[in-house]
Amino acid sequence: MIPDNNDRSKPMDSGECQTDTAMDQMITFNIGGKIFQTKSSTLNNVRVGWLPTLSRAHPAYNADTGEYFFDRDPNYFRLVLQLYRTGTLHVEGSHCSKTLQSELSFWGLEDKDVGDCCWRNVCEARNREQEFRQLKEMAVTASLRHELSKEATWKEQLWMLLDNPRSSIPAKVWFLISIVLILLSISCHAINTLPSIKSAIREKIRNPKAGLENCSNTTSTQDADRTLFILNVADACCLTFFTIDVVLRIVSAPQRVCFLKSFLFISDLFFLIPGWILVGLMFSDMSVWLPKLQESKTLHLLQIVTLARISRVIRLGWYSDGFRTLVIVLKRSSRELLALGNILVINVAVFGFLVYSAEVGTNKDFNNAFQGFWWSAITLTTVGYGDIYPESPLGCVIGGACAVSGIVTIGLLIPIIARNFRVYYRFRNTYFSSTTNLNAKRNDSEKKDLRNV
Template identity: 30%
Template sequence: MGKIENNERVILNVGGTRHETYRSTLKTLPGTRLALLAASEPQGDCLTAAGDQLQRSPPPLSPPPRPPPPSPGPGGCLEGDAGNCSSRGGGSDHPRGGCEFFFDRHPGVFAYVLNYYRTGKLHCPADVCGPLFEEELAFWGIDETDVEPCCWMTYRQHRDAEEALDIFETPDLMGGDLGDDEDLAAKRLGIEDAAGLGGPDGKSGRWRRLQPRMWALFEDPYSSRAARFIAFASLFFILVSITTFCLETHEAFNIIKNKTEPVINGTNVVLQYEIETDPALTYVEGVCVVWFTFEFLVRIVFSPNKLEFIKNLLNIIDFVAILPFYLEVGLSGLSSKAAKDVLGFLRVVRFVRILRIFKLTRHFVGLRVLGHTLRASTNEFLLLIIFLALGVLIFATMIYYAERVGAQPNDPSASDHTQFKNIPIGFWWAVVTMTTLGYGDMYPQTWSGMLVGALCALAGVLTIAMPVPVIVNNFGMYYSLAMAKQKLPRKRKKHIPPAPQASSPTFCKTELNMACNSTQSDMCLGNDNRLLEHNRSDNYREVVITGYTQAEARSLT
């Protein structure tokens, strides 16, 4: 019985923390990494065939299979594809018996994984980052859909955060010179492919260096000091243009001119007047339009993707706000009736200039957060509109008939004592009441109408209050992530250590760096790019001469 119990017991050493369980427990989740380990046939005091079983695990969890050692013993090593593993007999090191396997993985997460084998319920730890937990589940061969519903939102939080961080991705929010790492800058700006389309000649090389700099200069105000200066200049012209647009409507800047034209052989003279804007404001607007035109042309020339640039809403606003000014200048010298009609129409559509205020989203993170919050809260807004529409329809109908109930007998149409002549008029009253504005232009005058008005106000408060917290939470999440993105330090290039020399103890070792001896052989590239095969118990021998990269050489062997 003791012998059988020792063979049934398994000790899993994960990151230095020992976990003891039974093979039957590990077999409860077939197809997982530990289930394959437990399915190995015992030989002596240890699972000597476990390495072979793990090598035949599903492709996403392990590399292509290798043949097992020709003569494994009880002290052989269990070789998995993602961690150091060693197996020891239970008699010498473990008085209670059993076989120990070592995995160089996160010990805290493995406690939840092992508990899943024991209880059949997979919970997500609150103190572990989501991507780490997801990576550990993938290594142990557990599907993420097995996470319990109570922990699913916690598990999904990291993906929502990653998507939000991608939205607020900027080249270098902390400043710095773009030229420090041009390739990285080109990749972050999305022009690593578009910049090299001109060929390998010198001209394309200069264009490749110039394009990311010019694009970042006008697109990202945090990339350099010059970009900040251009951003401030653009902000200044935006504010001046909006101020000019507002002042044009003031009577102090409007000049009334007599446009009366005499009619030959006519007896009646019709006086005609035309309002013209002060020329000073026109000149100021012209200077602003010149700057916006220059900025628009530079951005479209150095844009990495012309089609995406044209489809961008802010760029469409730029073009629509610029075009009427040039059309008005071009048609101002014409005196035909058609030209005057077009000029009148262009003066009416001047209001599109106010849309330039949305260009401020390029320079203020808070405005971008607000825009992303509105897009992320689309479902909540639709729900709010549906609630309001139902309430408006119900209470407009109720107020119409409630006012009829309290009408005087000699006034059957209730036209003398109420303002609710029909249901469509009640729509306006219901909207104003449910949003708690209460203009006072329409109000019930009967006791039944007052009761309906009170119910309408209460329903409006409850209806609007339900989706608002969700929208506020979205704004808080996006704003905190945007601020975290700004404070994130700039990442430098990772240090790549040189290849180990032949005298190094790690030369020609596998990624597992196994601590025990093995008869398996490793493949690696030598200093002269020769592929060497290292048998851990023998010396090196050359296998293939140069011509392949390390990845290609591994695939050939």
């Protein structure tokens, strides 16, 4: 039984935490089989928790041994005693945040009793626990979806087919078809940027009713026109598949409103609607209204919007556990990334103005400060295109300092992000492997039980 401690600042009676005959006696605690001894005056140093109010009337007191027995973790009680000795609760980063919170609650302590020097350890442990919980949910979801599909409704099974390639063989086939068509769609868009294809499109705009035999007398133009026709057909097939995929996802989405607000669905709309418009233009009579679209830049805008098809690659990446782990790691490393961004912005501004001041008037490449910003950004990130560079002795000194600054900045912060990724990825692989083995053993035992029946 834990004494009530509603008022943490309430002054204690003179007889509390002492015997009837002694003002400062030795108190013995048996915490999970480990013996701790302290003086009653030590417990009175800090007016927090309920240990200062402890007396022999407490149910945990054993008169035969003269000890207070509590079946708690002795490692955390050591921290509690340290609080009463020093006035500050020190917590190491290796402690479990849940166990720490449970132990503090049992001894009547709160998070605010943690010292300022150790508060960061507590916060980081809680953040890490939350992120590990997300990784754990990913592993559990990936390993149990096949079992859940046995009792799932047709909508849930359809959603698993579309959203989880590991759920079944048809889901893997659908996923592979998606990969092939996404690559095909991106390839078609890239081929459309070739000069020969562009000339075929311009020829079609000028003479939309002309067939392959009337388009041109040159073989190269005929080949380009045939290629354009094949690309349009392939693009139409890809759009058909992606449209069916989006419609099925809308029908089977467990949380339809959230799905309709998601980035991937909105990017699909930006890709599908203009894509169907462009395909319709290529297969229709464009002699009347296509020139007007071209004059108003609408056609070019539609072609730019269809670049949203690249978001389909992001969807494929989201199926990868490594990619999802990377997203969690980037969130976990937001502080380091923010520091890296701040340092880079400051260095870009400083070195950009310095190199501009050193090169202006003598180097035609540095006509304004923005060119200095561009040069410093490329140098700091150790890319070094070589398109512009300082030529004066002072500019070369500034360039060397800029390069060294970039190496030091990136070299100090990037390993932190890499370490976080190794930790989380190792945790994900370890937990996923253990969960998979456990499920395999469970399935084997179930099969043996069925055979015995």
